Amino acid sequence: MSNNRQYTAEFRSEAVKQVLERGFTVVDVAARIGIPKHTLYGWVQAAKKAAPAASPAVASDSAEVRRLKAELKRVTEERDILKKGRRVLCQGVKAKYAFMRAHAREFRLVAMCRVLGVQRSGYYAWVRHGTSVREREDQRLLGLIKHHWLASGGVYGYRKITLDLREAGETCSRHRVRRLMQAEGLRAQVGYGRKPRHRGGPVGVVANVLNREFAPKAPNRVWVTDITYIRTYEGWLFLAAVMDLYSRQIVGWATAPTMTSDLVLQALVAAAWRRKPGPGVLVHSDQGCQFTSSDWQSFLKAHRMVPSMIRRGNCHDNAVAESFFSVLKKERIKRRIYPNRATAASDVFDYIEMFYNPIRRHGSAGGVSPVEFEWRYAQSGN
Structure with a gap:
């Protein structure tokens, strides 16, 4: 090859x-x-x-750049409005007006009107005239409803709350009480749901051969693998990584916009190409559908690799792979959102191949980088 x-x-x-x-x-x-x-x-x-001829440089403040920046700002603002105002989207106009007044310092009024589908003139008229008598009465009645609901320990529904209000001398219908309770998120306490039943694991699950023995004596004895996700403005970018447990070196990885079995197979193929292990290497993973697929099992069998999987619902069985993803996000990704998937994949390459494997000191590797730790092993003649 x-x-x-x-x-x-x-x-x-x-x-x-x-x-x-x-x-x-x-x-x-x-x-x-x-x-x-x-x-x-x-x-x-x-x-x-293969690179094409360089085009003339375009000024950063050109009309196109400004237009794209304005479009990005508009879309981001509309997204934030939808996230915070999703509860009022299906409610009446006055509920939307109340949301707009509560967030007037956070969002532009014209943007909120566009997203919520209301007119600015109507909002201004609502602000000028204030709340109606009916709304003030609803607020007073809602205070009584909360009192009786809390007095019941949070178990009464609108029917029993209506009876309590009528006994206290209030004249209201149960439909009005139900409307006010629904708008405030007050619910009756209902019975238990159906008891979950264990129906066995998915097809392709194997035993936990590794059994948390995270300290092999040599490279290419045990590999662990897992999947994580990275946020971009294009959508999620999924990262699959394969780690050699001896040195904690990432020996194979791959990225894709979808979390399929092909993603984990690409990472494992990259690890096999780079390391060329002998038969019997243990490959440890979780019980995700990517690792129980027939393609994954066939690849392991064809390359004489031994599969191992964590126990159901026990993430500690794959703690080392989870720890690497935690370090990656703390040291490089944090709360950042990449502009696109290509930029995110390039940054992942820079972190793994240019820093983590050859430079970053690792406590379990004697305070040296994974590459240096394996080089010392090779020099020792083991």
Whole structure:
């Protein structure tokens, strides 16, 4: 197999970006990601030849850029209005007006009118005239309803609340009480739902062979894998990673806009291409449908890998993989939202291949990077 076939197109593209866009030298990048420097040099030259001629630079304050920024601002504001005002979308006009007045300092009035489907003139008229007698009476009655509902321990519905109000001398219909309770989110306490029954695990589930033995004696003995998600304005980007438990090195990973079995297979194929393990390597995962699929099981069997899965509902059985995703999000992603999936995938490459594997010190690896830890193992002659 040639060198170019050992690496995915995504891997080659991201490696070239480190040289052409981030300013790293070919020697430095090749040393960090563990490939021959002449191979990376060939990728860079091929990318330069395939690159189209550079177009004239466009000023950042051009009309098109300003239009796109304004469109993004508008869409973001409408999204936030919908998130906070979803409860009033199906309610009356006055409920929408009340929401608009409560959020007047947070959102523009014209944007709220557009999203909620009301007129500004109607809102101004409502503000000028204030609340009606009926609304003030509803507020008074709602206070009595809350009192009786709390006095019942939160178990009464609108029928029994209506009886309590009538005994206290109020004249109101049960339909009015129901409307006010629904708008305030007050409900009767109902009986238990159906008791869940365990119907057995999904097809393809295997035993927990690893059994939390997270300290193998050599590389390529135990791999753990899992999936996480990254937020972008295009939608979710899913990341599947395969880790060697000995050094905590990420030996394979892949990204995709959907969480399918093909995603985890790409990560495992990348790990197999990079490491070329012998038969018997243990691959530990959760019981997700991606890892119980026939394609996943067939790949493990064809490459003489041993499957292992966590117990149902026990995330601690795969704690090391979960820990890596936690570190990735704390150190790089945090609460950031990427503009698109390509940018997110490029940042993941930069973190894993340029920092985490070759540089980042790891406590379980003796305070050195995963690559350095495996190099010391190889030098010891074990």
